[in-house]
Amino acid sequence: MEYGRLGKAEPGSASTRIQSLDPTTPKPKITKFRLLLIAVAALILASAIFTAVALVEKNKTNSSQHNRRPSQAMSRTCSRTLHPSLCLNSLLDFPGALTADDKELVHISLNLTLQKVGRSLYVASEITNLDMDPHVRSAYEDCLELLDHSVDLLSRSLTYVAPSGDPAESTQDVLTWLSAALTNHDTCVEGFDELSGDIKDKMSDRLKDLSELASNSLAIYAAAGSDYDFSEITKHNRRRRLLRDEKEREHFPVWLSRGERMLLDMPASEITADIIVSKDGNGTLKTIAEAIKKAPEHSSRRFIIYVRAGRYEEANLKVGKKKTNIMFIGDGKGKTVITGGKSVQDKLTTFRTASFAATGAGFIARDITFENYAGASKHQAVALRVDSDHGVFHRCSIIGYQDTLYTHSQRQFYRDCDIYGTVDFIFGNAAVVFQNCNIHARKPMPQQKNTITAQNRKDPNQVTGISIHDCKIVADPDLEASKGQFPTYLGRPWKLYSRTVYMLSSLGDHIHPHGWLEWNGDFALDTLYYGEYMNFGPGAGLGQRVKWPGYHVITSADEASKFTVAKFIFGSSWLPSTGVAFVAGLST
Numbered sequence: 001m002e003y004g005r006l007g008k009a010e011p012g013s014a015s016t017r018i019q020s021l022d023p024t025t026p027k028p029k030i031t032k033f034r035l036l037l038i039a040v041a042a043l044i045l046a047s048a049i050f051t052a053v054a055l056v057e058k059n060k061t062n063s064s065q066h067n068r069r070p071s072q073a074m075s076r077t078c079s080r081t082l083h084p085s086l087c088l089n090s091l092l093d094f095p096g097a098l099t100a101d102d103k104e105l106v107h108i109s110l111n112l113t114l115q116k117v118g119r120s121l122y123v124a125s126e127i128t129n130l131d132m133d134p135h136v137r138s139a140y141e142d143c144l145e146l147l148d149h150s151v152d153l154l155s156r157s158l159t160y161v162a163p164s165g166d167p168a169e170s171t172q173d174v175l176t177w178l179s180a181a182l183t184n185h186d187t188c189v190e191g192f193d194e195l196s197g198d199i200k201d202k203m204s205d206r207l208k209d210l211s212e213l214a215s216n217s218l219a220i221y222a223a224a225g226s227d228y229d230f231s232e233i234t235k236h237n238r239r240r241r242l243l244r245d246e247k248e249r250e251h252f253p254v255w256l257s258r259g260e261r262m263l264l265d266m267p268a269s270e271i272t273a274d275i276i277v278s279k280d281g282n283g284t285l286k287t288i289a290e291a292i293k294k295a296p297e298h299s300s301r302r303f304i305i306y307v308r309a310g311r312y313e314e315a316n317l318k319v320g321k322k323k324t325n326i327m328f329i330g331d332g333k334g335k336t337v338i339t340g341g342k343s344v345q346d347k348l349t350t351f352r353t354a355s356f357a358a359t360g361a362g363f364i365a366r367d368i369t370f371e372n373y374a375g376a377s378k379h380q381a382v383a384l385r386v387d388s389d390h391g392v393f394h395r396c397s398i399i400g401y402q403d404t405l406y407t408h409s410q411r412q413f414y415r416d417c418d419i420y421g422t423v424d425f426i427f428g429n430a431a432v433v434f435q436n437c438n439i440h441a442r443k444p445m446p447q448q449k450n451t452i453t454a455q456n457r458k459d460p461n462q463v464t465g466i467s468i469h470d471c472k473i474v475a476d477p478d479l480e481a482s483k484g485q486f487p488t489y490l491g492r493p494w495k496l497y498s499r500t501v502y503m504l505s506s507l508g509d510h511i512h513p514h515g516w517l518e519w520n521g522d523f524a525l526d527t528l529y530y531g532e533y534m535n536f537g538p539g540a541g542l543g544q545r546v547k548w549p550g551y552h553v554i555t556s557a558d559e560a561s562k563f564t565v566a567k568f569i570f571g572s573s574w575l576p577s578t579g580v581a582f583v584a585g586l587s588t
Contacts, residue, residue, distance in 0.1 A: 071098050077105045080223040081216040082459070086209060090216075106224045107161050110178075113217045114154040116210055117181070121147040123206045127199065135347040136199050139191030142351050143203060146184035149321055149359065149387070150214075153177040153184075161221065172463065176389065176431065178221060179462040180409035182214040183429040186458055187408070191349040215459050222461045252415065256364075256392065260302055260327075264366055264394050268329050273306035280310075288338065289314050297322040307368065309335040319388070323360040330368035333397040333418065339371040343378035350403055354385035361410075363388035369397040376401040376422055376445045386412055386430065393417055400425065401442060407432045407466070411569040420476060424454035426466065427494065431569050433467045441488045441510055443478040450479075450510075451517055453491035455498040465499030465529070466491075467563040473502075473539065475510040483510040489517040490532075493524040501531040501554070501563045504586070511539030516546050526550055533560040561586055 070078070070088050074097065078087035087109070091097040094112050097105065124143060132140060157174045189207060192200045252261050263271060275291045276283035283306075285291050291305045302325050309331040317338065319326050330336025340355030342348055355372050358365075363386070374381035383400040386393075389410035397418045398405045404421035407428035417437045419426060422444035426434075441450045452473070457464045473490075475483050488510045491500045516530055528550035532542065542553055554560050561567060564586060 068092055071100075073100060073102050073105055074098070077102060077109070077220055077223075078216075081219040083212040083216055086212050087216045087220075090213065102224065106220055107158065109217045109220045110154060110158045110161060113181075113213045114151065114158055116213050117147060117150050117154060117185075120206050120210055121151060124203065127202055130199065132199055133347070135349075136192075136195055136197065138348045138352045139188075139195060140199060140203065142191045142349050143188040143207075146188045150181040150184045152321060153181045154217075157181075157221075174221060175218070175461075175463045176410055178214070178218040179429070179431075179459075179464050180387070180389075182211065182218060182459060182462065183409045183456075183464070185211050185214055186429075186456075187351055191351065215461070218459060218461045252392070252394070252413075257302075260364070263302070263304070263327065263329075264364070264392075268306060268331060268367065271304060271306065271329060273304045273329065275305045276308065277305060277312075278308040278310070279312070283308060287314055288312050288317055292317070292319055292323065292326075295319075295323050295326055297324075299323075299325045301325065302327055302364075304329060307331075307336050307338075311337045311339060313339050313341075315340075317355065318357040319360045319363055321359045321361075321387075325362040326358075326360060327364040327366070328368060329366050332367045333369050333395065335369075336367065337369040337371055339369075339373060340383075341372065341374045341381070343372075343374040343381035345374075345378050350380040350382060350406070351385065351408075353380060353403075354382040354406060356383070357385040357387070358391060359387040361389045362391075364392045364394070365396055366394045367396070369399060371397075372400040372404065374401070376442075376448075379403075379423075382406045386428075388412070401444070403427060409464075413565065413569065421452075422450050423448060424451050424492070424494070426452060427454040427456065429456045429458070429462065429464045429495075431464045433469060433563075433565050433569055434471055435469050435565070437468075437471045439468070439471055439473045440476040441474070441479055442476045443482060444486055448486065449517065450486060450488035451492045452488065453500045454494040455491065455500045456494040457497040457499050458495040460497050460527075462497070465501070465563070465568070467501050467503065467568050468505055469503045469564065471502075471505045473505060473507045473511065473537075475508050479510060487512040490515050491530065492517040493519050493528045493530075496524050496527050498524055498528040498530070501529075501533065501560075502535055503531075503533040503554075503560055503563060505535050506537040507535050507539030509538035513541065513544035514546050515542075516548070516551065524550070531560075531563070557586055 070092060074088060074091050078084040078091065081087045090112055091105065091108065094108055097108050100108055121144065124147065154177070157177045160174055185207070189211070192203060252264055275285060275294060277285050277288055277291050279286060285294070288307060295303050295305065304327045306329045338356045342353040342355070344350055344353060353372070356370050370384040372381040372383040380403040381400055383404050384398050385406040385408055387408045387410060391410070391412045393414045395416045397420070399420045401421055402423040402425065404425040405419055407426065407430040409428070409430050412430045412432040414432070414434045414437055417434070418440060419437060420440040420442055422442050426439070439452060441452065444450055453466050455466050475488070479486060489512055490502060515532070518525065526549040528548070529552065530550060531552040531554045533554035545551065545553070
């Protein structure tokens with residue numbers, strides 16, 4: 001198998017991305033914070049269940065509990081899903097579902113999925129104290145974190161689709177959160193792909209049907225969106241913001257306030273930071289970890305952490321989901337460097353190798369380098385992992401080899417960044433746009449091929465993918481001298497519905513004439529969506545491109561505009577404009 005991978009795996013599975021591992025990592029501790037977090041999740045779950053019970057209470061007296069035949073509304077609703085039998089059986093077991101109408105079933109499907117995720121989190125936490133080797137512990141800890149995050153995402157979604165709920169958020173927001181919840185579950189399961197033993201068996205039992213239920217909820221909500229508008233209140237605001245954005249023609253997405261846009265351009269010396277991190281002791285704190293700890297939770301205003309020039313290598317740097325609206329400002333690429341050297345060969349999951357991770361919504365980073373120095377021989381080694389909804393990275397460098405940038409989930413925007421790597425070095429299942437970035441292919445190990453992207457959209461209803469717009473795809477100097485020996489491809493399909501487009505970008509002559517690479521035989525070739533629109537440069541020739549059913553030479557501006565910032569990362573909710581040469585579409 002290519003790329004030095006060991007063993008045989010199913011096409012598109014995470015196990016084809018994981019190498020043999022060496023025992024080095026000590027057993028992580030389960031903190032009081034983690035147990036408190038699980039308790040909070042249980043409270044959220046209980047609140048959601050109470051909401052659903054209130055919703056269907058009016059139907060309970062009319063429901064025949066011995067009648068196991070689905071209603072017409074249930075049959076109609078479940079016919080829209082990928083797993084209709086599970087859909088019907090789960091709805092039949094939910095109080096009041098038999099007499100619910102189509103719109104109420106949308107709410108009920110989300111509620112029963114939330115119950116299942118919350119229950120899975122609770123029962124998974126019961127095995128915390130069992131002995132686990134470092135790799136198993138890593139996969140297990142990933143699952144706790146991801147399930148906990150999904151409880152929040154599903155709870156928020158449930159609030160906005162309840163008949164009595166607040167429709168202030170758009171349909172696209174809910175689709176984003178449900179897509180992310182499904183991605184979280186898949187990542188949890190993938191962490192155990194190449195493992196075996198009692199812990200894996202216990203977790204498999206606790207996670208049973210979770211992916212299918214999440215998929216069904218996503219399908220039901222997506223289908224209902226064509227019949228019901230859950231966001232009438234936002235329509236006027238949408239139109240008003242669209243007119244405003246056309247006038248402003250700003251460089252950054254409109255989900256950033258005017259003040260935040262100014263922060264992205266202002267010199268660091270002119271910004272009043274809440275915390276200054278400096279290794280020499282001349283700031284507020286000496287470490288980034290201390291700064292994250294002191295940042296407020298659920299902040300409604302922008303909280304600024306200025307990280308002065310220096311090389312910062314600290315373990316487990318993560319801006320967690322409660323740390324919202326945090327902004328990191330550095331002194332520039334190559335000056336402020338956040339680094340680490342973890343890899344899968346340290347008996348960690350890929351998810352856990354990140355030198356820096358951002359999960360809290362509204363995270364912004366500017367003028368910082370994120371690096372993983374593990375090297376090509378260590379295989380998967382993430383420099384930056386992002387789950388932050390409305391995450392923005394401006395004038396940053398992201399440096400690694402295999403799996404450099406993990407755009408894991410939700411909506412993300414990268415502007416004027418440099419990304420370096422070899423195999424699958426931009427990967428994940430976010431809805432992400434790269435604009436005016438330089439994407440550098442490096443020299444890989446012998447017998448390897450470079451693949452820039454590995455997008456892992458698993459479900460056709462997920463509103464995710466990678467859009468590379470107005471960027472430069474270049475060979476790094478270490479590859480330039482030997483690029484004939486190491487072909488570089490625009491991407492390969494990690495999952496069945498992989499989706500990636502390159503638009504109006506410069507492609508260097510290191511790009512293989514075929515453009516795209518198979519993952520494993522004909523896997524996903526007719527279900528993926530790969531597209532190219534008006535690219536240029538020596539690597540942009542289309543004459544020898546792949547002939548896959550899912551590959552598209554995009555000739556329509558209307559089709560290409562689906563992958564712009566305004567539409568692909570859901571301008572129906574925040575209507576961003578995207579830069580000097582791009583306002584709300586493809587304009588140059």
